[in-house]
Amino acid sequence: MARSEPEEPKLSAAAFQQRSKALAVQLARTLDIATGEVSLPSEIASLQAALSLGGRASEVIARNKGKPHRVIPLCGIANDVLAWIGYRERWERESGEQSFRFIEGGLTLHVGREGALEKPQILRSEWIGRRSGMFGNYAGHPHWQLDVLESARQAVVEPPRFAEANPATPVEFGSAVEEPFGESLLFGLTVERMHLASAALWWRKPSLPVAHPPESVADIDRWVLGCVNYLRQEVRRCAFVGVPSYLAT
Structure with missing residues (x-):
C-alpha cells in the first residue's frame, strides 16, 4: 500500500492572490483598521x-536583518509611541507542480512613532513548512525570537574613533585601532539566536516533537491572526520607564 504524502498548505496562483486579499481584510478587522487601508500585495x-x-x-x-519592509499599527503604548507589526510569507513550487507550497512565514513586532523610519524590532514569530531547508526537530516551530537586545546594540552611539584627548600626539595612518569592546552579561548575550517554541506540548508527552509544520492554509491564517491578537493584548500591558541618560536614544 502506497504511503500517503504528508499534508501541507498548497495554493494555485489564482488562489494565492485571492487568499492574500482575504487575509488582509481579516487583519484589518482584527486591528480595527478600515479594510481598504491594509493590503497583502x-x-x-x-x-x-x-x-x-x-x-x-x-x-x-528599516529592519535588523534583510531589506526594509512595511509595518502597520498594532496598538498605542504611551503618548505618541505605537507598536507596529510586519508580516511576510514565502511559497515555492517545483517544476511540474501546479500549486505553490508553503515555505515560511514571519511576523515582526516593532515600536516607534508615526512617520519615523527607525522603529526598533522587539521580537518575531516564525513558522516554516515541511519543504523549508531549515525544518527539523532541533528548533521549535512555530517559535518566538527576541530581537530587542540586538536592536539595543545597534542603537548604541559609538564614541568618536579619534578622540582629541591629546591633539599634539601624531596619528599614524594604517596603524591598528583597538575597538572599545567590553563584556556585558546583558547586552552582549545573543538571545536573538534562541528559538522559543510556542507549540512544544511538553506537558503531554516528552517524546513529542517540538517542530510542527502547518498542514493547511487555514492553520497559517489562524496562527497569524492569533499572534496578532495575542501581541495586541500583551503589548498593551507595556509602559515606558526612565533610563539613565547614557542609555537614552
Missing part, C-alpha cells in the same frame, strides 16, 4: 510566490 513568479504587508495604513521601516 502578492508577488508571483514561475516557481516562487510571496506576500508582505502594505496598504495606506503602512509605513516603510
Whole structure:
C-alpha cells in the first residue's frame, strides 16, 4: 500500500492572490483598521510566490536583518509611541507542480512613532513548512525570537574613533585601532539566536516533537491572526520607564 504524502498548505496562483486579499481584510478587522487601508500585495513568479504587508495604513521601516519592509499599527503604548507589526510569507513550487507550497512565514513586532523610519524590532514569530531547508526537530516551530537586545546594540552611539584627548600626539595612518569592546552579561548575550517554541506540548508527552509544520492554509491564517491578537493584548500591558541618560536614544 502506497504511503500517503504528508499534508501541507498548497495554493494555485489564482488562489494565492485571492487568499492574500482575504487575509488582509481579516487583519484589518482584527486591528480595527478600515479594510481598504491594509493590503497583502502578492508577488508571483514561475516557481516562487510571496506576500508582505502594505496598504495606506503602512509605513516603510528599516529592519535588523534583510531589506526594509512595511509595518502597520498594532496598538498605542504611551503618548505618541505605537507598536507596529510586519508580516511576510514565502511559497515555492517545483517544476511540474501546479500549486505553490508553503515555505515560511514571519511576523515582526516593532515600536516607534508615526512617520519615523527607525522603529526598533522587539521580537518575531516564525513558522516554516515541511519543504523549508531549515525544518527539523532541533528548533521549535512555530517559535518566538527576541530581537530587542540586538536592536539595543545597534542603537548604541559609538564614541568618536579619534578622540582629541591629546591633539599634539601624531596619528599614524594604517596603524591598528583597538575597538572599545567590553563584556556585558546583558547586552552582549545573543538571545536573538534562541528559538522559543510556542507549540512544544511538553506537558503531554516528552517524546513529542517540538517542530510542527502547518498542514493547511487555514492553520497559517489562524496562527497569524492569533499572534496578532495575542501581541495586541500583551503589548498593551507595556509602559515606558526612565533610563539613565547614557542609555537614552
